Amino acid sequence: MTRSHPLIQPIPIDxxxxxxxxxxRDLKRRPTGRVLNSTHFVVEGQLITGRLIASxxxxxxxxxxxxxxxxxxxxxxxxxxxxxxxxxxxxQLAGFDFHRxxxxxxxxxxxxxxxxxxxxxxxxxxxxxxxxxNLGSMxxxxxxxxxxxxxxxxxxxxPFSRRAMRVSMGAVLGMRWLVMNDPAGDLxxxxxxxxxxxxxxxxxxxxxxxxxxxxxxxxxxxxxxxxEGLPEEVQRAASERVTIPMPTAPQPTAPQPTTPxxxxxxxxxLVDSLNVSVAAAILLYELTRAERLTRAERKRGQR
Numbered sequence: 001m002t003r004s005h006p007l008i009q010p011i012p013i014d015x016x017x018x019x020x021x022x023x024x025r026d027l028k029r030r031p032t033g034r035v036l037n038s039t040h041f042v043v044e045g046q047l048i049t050g051r052l053i054a055s056x057x058x059x060x061x062x063x064x065x066x067x068x069x070x071x072x073x074x075x076x077x078x079x080x081x082x083x084x085x086x087x088x089x090x091x092q093l094a095g096f097d098f099h100r101x102x103x104x105x106x107x108x109x110x111x112x113x114x115x116x117x118x119x120x121x122x123x124x125x126x127x128x129x130x131x132x133x134n135l136g137s138m139x140x141x142x143x144x145x146x147x148x149x150x151x152x153x154x155x156x157x158x159p160f161s162r163r164a165m166r167v168s169m170g171a172v173l174g175m176r177w178l179v180m181n182d183p184a185g186d187l188x189x190x191x192x193x194x195x196x197x198x199x200x201x202x203x204x205x206x207x208x209x210x211x212x213x214x215x216x217x218x219x220x221x222x223x224x225x226x227x228e229g230l231p232e233e234v235q236r237a238a239s240e241r242v243t244i245p246m247p248t249a250p251q252p253t254a255p256q257p258t259t260p261x262x263x264x265x266x267x268x269x270l271v272d273s274l275n276v277s278v279a280a281a282i283l284l285y286e287l288t289r290a291e292r293l294t295r296a297e298r299k300r301g302q303r
Contacts, residue, residue, distance in 0.1 A: 008070050010084035013063075016092045020083065023105035024063055026095040027162065040107055041160035043170070045100040046072045051170035053077075057106040065090050065101040072102070108160065112178040114186045118149060119195065119218040121291045124284065125151035127183050127234055128225040129276075132157050136167025137277035138223065143171035145288040151220065153180045183222075184237035190220065191239060197222055199230050199238035200283060202273055206243035209283055214290040221283055226276045244282055246272060 013021065023040060040060060043052050046068070053059055053074050062073065062082045076082060090098050117123075124142045129135045135157055142150065150159075157164065159172050180186045187197045197220045198212065222238055224230030235241055274282070 008073065008076055008082050010064060010070070010082050013083050013085045013089065016085070016089050018083075020061070020081065021063065021093060023060060024093050024103050026093075038108065038158075040105050041158075041165070042103060042105050042162055043165050044098070044103050044162055045166065046102050048165060048170040049102040049104045050074050051173060052104050052106055055173045057109065057173065060105040060107060063090070063093070063103040068101045112176065114151070114178060114180060114189060116176075116178055117151075117190060117193075117195070118176070119193075120147070120149050121218060122147055122284070122287050123149040123151065123218070123220045124280070125180065125183070125187075125197070125220050125222040126156050127153050127180070127222060127230055128228070129156040129223070131226055131276075132161050132163040133167050134226055134275070134277045135159055136164040136172070138280040139164070139168040139171045139175065141277070141281035141284055143168070143174060145284045147284065147288070148174065149176045149178065151178045151180050151186070153183050184231070184233040187220070187222070187234065187237040191237075194218070195220060196240070197238040198240050198242045198283075198287075199235045200224065200243070200279060201230055201235055201241045202243060203235065203241050206241035208245045209242045209286045210245070212240065212242055212287070212290065214287065214293075219287060219291070221280070221287060223276055223280050223283075242283065244274065244279060 011020075016025070024042060027042060043049055049062065050072055053062075053076055059077065059080050062076065062080065064070065064073075064082060064084055066084050066086055070082070073082070085093065090101075090103075094103070122145070124138065124147055126135065126138065129138075129152070136159075139150065139159065152159065159165075159168075159175075159177065165172050190197060194217055196217045199222045201224075222230060222234065224234070273279075
């Protein structure tokens with residue numbers, strides 16, 4: 001039996017074919033989709049379901065496995081249906097062996113456009129991000145750095161997909177999402193408004209992130225595809241190309257053996273790139289750190 005909650009009266013479900021469960025049926029077979037691809041989204045697990053309920057998204061319904069503690073849901077809005085199903089029904093409903101105990105669906109909000117851009121100190125832009133885990137990880141890192149605005153193009157995966165939502169630990173819910181219809185053109189439009197854009201790249205002419213000077217202008221970090229990076233036209237539209245310098249391989253100091261051995265001498269960096277989500281975390285940390293230092297210096301100058 002589902003553990004009671006004074007304000008929630010679970011509705012028992014007899015069959016997974018019940019039309020009230022249509023938001024959740026056969027989740028495994030549903031395509032991930034791209035941005036703006038649906039009227040609602042689904043989250044899974046106790047933590048993210050609770051964060052969804054606490055957010056300002058309109059929750060359509062919740063499904064809970066029998067035996068789970070309803071206190072984990074927090075304060076569900078009056079009139080929100082909460083359905084109770086068995087573990088086997090939950091498995092049938094999801095289309096795979098689901099162990100997280102909670103599902104919830106919510107109505108999507110219209111995403112903003114480039115005209116809705118707010119001049120935050122640092123924002124993140126994602127161009128052709130096709131991996132849900134990378135996207136979710138970048139959103140989580142952005143949230144940890146205090147960033148609340150993300151720009152995303154139509155070729156990127158849906159940030160409200162279950163996997164991206166899960167990897168982000170629900171941070172997707174707290175972001176302002178703006179759609180870029182023309183990433184290169186949108187960056188140029190932002191530049192006309194005094195916004196600095198930094199394109200993450202391995203290009204030879206890129207400057208080290210440590211050399212970037214953060215002034216009072218709002219800044220957007222632009223991240224590209226894991227395999228292909230940022231399109232050249234997007235890089236050209238950015239204010240600067242930035243990179244994370246890789247230390248060169250250590251040079252041997254001991255006498256070399258007479259038998260030929262594998263060596264890294266003269267080969268440069270041991271690796272020439274990082275996973276895009278790791279790179280984004282480092283770049284965002286450096287940018288927000290520099291912004292904080294600049295803000296502190298301005299305050300000292302005003303004393």
